[in-house]
Amino acid sequence: EAQVTQNPRYLITVTGKKLTVTCSQNMNHEYMSWYRQDPGLGLRQIYYSMNVEVTDKGDVPEGYKVSRKEKRNFPLILESPSPNQTSLYFCASSLSPAPANYGYTFGSGTRLTVV
Amino acid sequence: GQSLEQPSEVTAVEGAIVQINCTYQTSGFYGLSWYQQHDGGAPTFLSYNALDGLEETGRFSSFLSRSDSYGYLLLQELQMKDSASYFCAVNPGNTGKLIFGQGTTLQVKP
Numbered sequence: 001e002a003q004v005t006q007n008p009r010y011l012i013t014v015t016g017k018k019l020t021v022t023c024s025q026n027m028n029h030e031y032m033s034w035y036r037q038d039p040g041l042g043l044r045q046i047y048y049s050m051n052v053e054v055t056d057k058g059d060v061p062e063g064y065k066v067s068r069k070e071k072r073n074f075p076l077i078l079e080s081p082s083p084n085q086t087s088l089y090f091c092a093s094s095l096s097p098a099p100a101n102y103g104y105t106f107g108s109g110t111r112l113t114v115v
Numbered sequence: 116g117q118s119l120e121q122p123s124e125v126t127a128v129e130g131a132i133v134q135i136n137c138t139y140q141t142s143g144f145y146g147l148s149w150y151q152q153h154d155g156g157a158p159t160f161l162s163y164n165a166l167d168g169l170e171e172t173g174r175f176s177s178f179l180s181r182s183d184s185y186g187y188l189l190l191q192e193l194q195m196k197d198s199a200s201y202f203c204a205v206n207p208g209n210t211g212k213l214i215f216g217q218g219t220t221l222q223v224k225p
Contacts, residue, residue, distance in 0.1 A: 033213065035215075041217060042217040050210065056211070088155060094211075097212075098163075099160075103163060104160065104213070109155065109156070
């Protein structure tokens with residue numbers, strides 16, 4: 001089944017403890033992105049990647065890191081999480097940056113709480 | 116800055132037609148897409164417009180006017196399962212950058 005898999009689904013952590021949220025897709029997609037979703041703010045892009053070893057900042061990159069060493073994986077790293085990074089996170093992938101007929105495929109989300 | 120504006124809430128009755136508008140101000144424009152999201156689940160793709168005009172996919176249609184920086188999603192024959200949040204999103208270029216609106220919560224009543 002074609003899908004984007006994020007792990008974990010839920011995570012509660014403490015301020016300053018490094019964490020990684022994994023994202024993997026099995027569709028051979030070139031483009032991958034991370035978003036955070038907060039009430040009233042919609043989805044805001046954190047980072048995106050156009051191919052292996054090519055990443056770029058979205059609108060809210062502060063406090064996050066990403067890497068794209070393999071085409072299928074695009075982990076999101078929080079080196080020193082803070083409470084303002086408590087949010088619902090989504091990973092997404094697509095064959096092209098502006099996919100006309102199929103859009104981005106989103107993972108099921110990771111609900112992160114930083115205390 | 117770059118922004119997309121859409122109404123925060125819309126209510127309609129089962130069987131009716133509803134239109135969700137989206138106006139955008141972005142540094143560039145490559146396409147407008149629409150996504151549906153149920154209760155914090157994964158957003159799912161509904162439609163995409165790169166050129167002016169109407170695109171129809173079953174009960175859902177989407178319209179774009181690039182000269183007005185405006186688009187809308189039209190949902191016909193509303194069903195209870197259409198109760199969800201709907202987001203418009205703009206690709207300002209062919210780069211993978213994607214900007215979302217704040218979302219419109221649609222409530223369908225019996």
